Amino acid sequence: MKRYAIGVDIGGTNTVVGMVDAQGECVATLGFKTREFEYIDDYVGTICDNIEKLVGSVADCELVGIGIGAPNMVYHTGCIEKPANLFWKDRQTGDRMEIIPMAEMIRHRFPDTLVRGTNDANTAAIGEMCFGGARGMKDFVVITLGTGLGSGFVANGELIYGHDGGAGELGHVIVERDGRMCTCGNRGCLEKYASATGIRNTVLEMLADPSKDSSLREIPVEQLDSRAIYDAAVKGDAVAMEAFEITGHWLGFGLAMAVAVTSPEAIFLFGGLAAAGNLILEPTKRYMEHYLLRNYRDKVKILPSGVDGGNAAILGAAALIWQDK
Amino acid sequence: MKRYAIGVDIGGTNTVVGMVDAQGECVATLGFKTREFEYIDDYVGTICDNIEKLVGSVADCELVGIGIGAPNMVYHTGCIEKPANLFWKDRQTGDRMEIIPMAEMIRHRFPDTLVRGTNDANTAAIGEMCFGGARGMKDFVVITLGTGLGSGFVANGELIYGHDGGAGELGHVIVERDGRMCTCGNRGCLEKYASATGIRNTVLEMLADPSKDSSLREIPVEQLDSRAIYDAAVKGDAVAMEAFEITGHWLGFGLAMAVAVTSPEAIFLFGGLAAAGNLILEPTKRYMEHYLLRNYRDKVKILPSGVDGGNAAILGAAALIWQDK
Numbered sequence: 304m305k306r307y308a309i310g311v312d313i314g315g316t317n318t319v320v321g322m323v324d325a326q327g328e329c330v331a332t333l334g335f336k337t338r339e340f341e342y343i344d345d346y347v348g349t350i351c352d353n354i355e356k357l358v359g360s361v362a363d364c365e366l367v368g369i370g371i372g373a374p375n376m377v378y379h380t381g382c383i384e385k386p387a388n389l390f391w392k393d394r395q396t397g398d399r400m401e402i403i404p405m406a407e408m409i410r411h412r413f414p415d416t417l418v419r420g421t422n423d424a425n426t427a428a429i430g431e432m433c434f435g436g437a438r439g440m441k442d443f444v445v446i447t448l449g450t451g452l453g454s455g456f457v458a459n460g461e462l463i464y465g466h467d468g469g470a471g472e473l474g475h476v477i478v479e480r481d482g483r484m485c486t487c488g489n490r491g492c493l494e495k496y497a498s499a500t501g502i503r504n505t506v507l508e509m510l511a512d513p514s515k516d517s518s519l520r521e522i523p524v525e526q527l528d529s530r531a532i533y534d535a536a537v538k539g540d541a542v543a544m545e546a547f548e549i550t551g552h553w554l555g556f557g558l559a560m561a562v563a564v565t566s567p568e569a570i571f572l573f574g575g576l577a578a579a580g581n582l583i584l585e586p587t588k589r590y591m592e593h594y595l596l597r598n599y600r601d602k603v604k605i606l607p608s609g610v611d612g613g614n615a616a617i618l619g620a621a622a623l624i625w626q627d628k
Numbered sequence: 629m630k631r632y633a634i635g636v637d638i639g640g641t642n643t644v645v646g647m648v649d650a651q652g653e654c655v656a657t658l659g660f661k662t663r664e665f666e667y668i669d670d671y672v673g674t675i676c677d678n679i680e681k682l683v684g685s686v687a688d689c690e691l692v693g694i695g696i697g698a699p700n701m702v703y704h705t706g707c708i709e710k711p712a713n714l715f716w717k718d719r720q721t722g723d724r725m726e727i728i729p730m731a732e733m734i735r736h737r738f739p740d741t742l743v744r745g746t747n748d749a750n751t752a753a754i755g756e757m758c759f760g761g762a763r764g765m766k767d768f769v770v771i772t773l774g775t776g777l778g779s780g781f782v783a784n785g786e787l788i789y790g791h792d793g794g795a796g797e798l799g800h801v802i803v804e805r806d807g808r809m810c811t812c813g814n815r816g817c818l819e820k821y822a823s824a825t826g827i828r829n830t831v832l833e834m835l836a837d838p839s840k841d842s843s844l845r846e847i848p849v850e851q852l853d854s855r856a857i858y859d860a861a862v863k864g865d866a867v868a869m870e871a872f873e874i875t876g877h878w879l880g881f882g883l884a885m886a887v888a889v890t891s892p893e894a895i896f897l898f899g900g901l902a903a904a905g906n907l908i909l910e911p912t913k914r915y916m917e918h919y920l921l922r923n924y925r926d927k928v929k930i931l932p933s934g935v936d937g938g939n940a941a942i943l944g945a946a947a948l949i950w951q952d953k
Contacts, residue, residue, distance in 0.1 A: 564801075566797075
């Protein structure tokens with residue numbers, strides 16, 4: 304018998320189901336478009352069909368469990384709660400579902416199987432601990448830099464879920480009172496500055512100053528994303544380079560807060576913006592050190608994620624199962 | 629045999645040694661002045677003599693361990709590291725000691741006894757969990773409001789010590805960039821606003837405005853402490869009342885950050901300023917809710933410490949031993 308865990312990565316655009324062994328090798332994946340499905344039972348049915356296909360494709364396969372990573376998924380309840388970018392209807396009522404009992408629905412098809420889920424920043428942290436750069440670490444943080452800023456905190460070797468399963472929202476710590484308006488309703492949240500969206504907004508604010516010369520002015524605004532800013536910075540564009548400096552300043556400031564709470568050994572940066580390498584790592588580290596209490600200085604590593612990028616979300620979801628097997 | 633733990637509370641002014649049973653009853657204490665001792669071996673010798681006296685005073689006493697709470701004491705090493713207000717010399721060198729191996733020195737006199745120590749905010753958190761309002765809670769925070777602001781975080785039922793034992797420095801999270809100068813070398817640390825010292829500074833800033841009428845103007849500045857501000861606020865003094873409002877604003881802002889990291893069930897306020905009751909609790913709760921991410925609102929309790937005030941520090945130190953007995 305060969306033992307595998309299934310990792311399910313639920314995103315606003317794509318859903319991918321993968322089969323992962325205990326060493327963190329993803330041996331097979333199947334994907335489909337999340338938005339093809341109007342009704343939740345069709346969507347979950349397709350996830351389950353794909354799990355069966357994967358499990359059936361390997362002779363002597365023992366399924367040890369199914370781990371799920373999804374925006375706003377709460378570990379304690381197994382529900383996806385009020386997701387901003389997931390739109391499924393209940394077939395009975397026809398209403399859009401606010402609370403989606405994802406773990407329970409999957410368990411219905413696999414009744415004797417361990418099913419667990421949490422948000423994607425938490426799966427990234429568990430993935431880092433099982434299969435990435437945090438192997439052997441008991442205290443670390445993973446920051447996901449995508450459209451928003453997610454965070455997963457591990458202390459004493461365990462993920463901090465918090466009382467209600469909702470811990471780790473560093474993206475909504477307020478770094479600038481009366482700052483940029485956030486979708487959460489507050490102003491000045493860290494993720495409005497330190498994320499792919501944040502750096503884009505920083506660039507647009509800078510370009511509002513007509514005296515600033517930049518190759519980024521030639522790009523249609525709708526195409527001006529963090530990748531375009533990275534490409535320009537690499538070529539020496541002053542606005543793009545300054546935008547990384549500013550973004551690193553905000554991120555370093557936010558990370559200094561996180562360090563003061565949990566005193567981690569390392570902070571891993573994960574996701575699109577983290578791929579900018581030293582353009583983001585160097586200023587983030589420099590400003591974090593600046594804002595840190597002296598006791599913490601020169602002790603906390605800032606590292607890129609050590610999990611294979613292509614399947615990182617699948618590996619993280621599967622790690623929810625492997626972490627205590 | 630009756631089993632007791634010893635709690636040692638090391639403060640800048642007083643040192644108290646107490647004997648605590650498993651139910652959190654402090655049956656006897658002995659105290660002395662911390663500053664009477666020039667050399668560390670005399671000081672530690674006196675602690676050990678007092679422990680022996682207490683243990684000898686009870687027939688059939690079994691000593692289960694010695695817990696120590698001291699400023700800047702690091703759990704992992706058992707050392708007091710670079711304390712600001714503790715001045716002992718090494719007898720051999722005559723130099724002031726920067727790193728004091730307190731646990732090791734006490735263990736030297738009690739070689740077969742469990743000896744543990746951490747900073748006073750952490751002992752307050754452990755005390756709250758063993759003997760106070762956090763009994764049965766797995767995720768909570770204790771904030772000590774004294775000269776500074778200390779914090780102890782518990783997640784998954786365990787205190788967060790962090791990688792190097794230095795976690796829980798919420799007092800040095802920066803809430804106001806370019807704000808008040810802090811002894812740590814940074815500006816705008818939370819404890820410069822939300823502490824007994826912080827509210828005093830807030831009042832002095834307000835009194836700099838000659839148009840503000842206040843009974844606090846009659847008090848010599850050196851006597852103007854948080855107790856005097858409390859007394860004035862209770863009598864309806866507008867400046868004193870506004871100072872509590874402002875202090876609650878800062879503290880609520882800082883606590884919102886803490887909640888976003890660990891999502892606790894409750895936050896306990898401990899120490900001098902917390903004794904002001906609703907004068908501080910009410911605005912703190914109101915502003916915390918204001919700054920919280922929506923998901924957390926109306927979920928986090930703010931409570932006064934549930935540990936007996938008179939012996940709270942002793943109980944917390946002893947709880948370091950009782951927590952896993």
